[in-house]
Amino acid sequence: xxxxxxxxxxxxxxxxxxxxxxxxxxxxxxxxxxxxxxxxxxxxxxxxxxxxxxxxxxxxxxxxxxxxxxxxxxx
Numbered sequence: 001x002x003x004x005x006x007x008x009x010x011x012x013x014x015x016x017x018x019x020x021x022x023x024x025x026x027x028x029x030x031x032x033x034x035x036x037x038x039x040x041x042x043x044x045x046x047x048x049x050x051x052x053x054x055x056x057x058x059x060x061x062x063x064x065x066x067x068x069x070x071x072x073x074x075x
Contacts, residue, residue, distance in 0.1 A: 012065045017049050019068075 024045055028038050 009062065009065065012069070013053065016065060016068050017046070017053065020049055021046055 021042065025038060025042060028041070029035075033041075
């Protein structure tokens with residue numbers, strides 16, 4: 001993989017993680033989680049998302065990113 005491709009994948013991975021974190025925050029806010037609890041929980045959620053991402057592996061991460069890219073292109 002070239003440096004440019006690696007950088008693109010890294011940016012896509014970070015974007016997907018950001019979307020997941022945003023969705024978690026939105027759902028928590030809609031179900032009535034207090035803002036203070038949400039502010040404390042989000043860094044832990046991001047750490048969990050990052051840990052899961054490292055466990056998925058490159059092939060699966062690429063597949064997930066490709067799926068997310070295709071889903072966004074349809075909209």
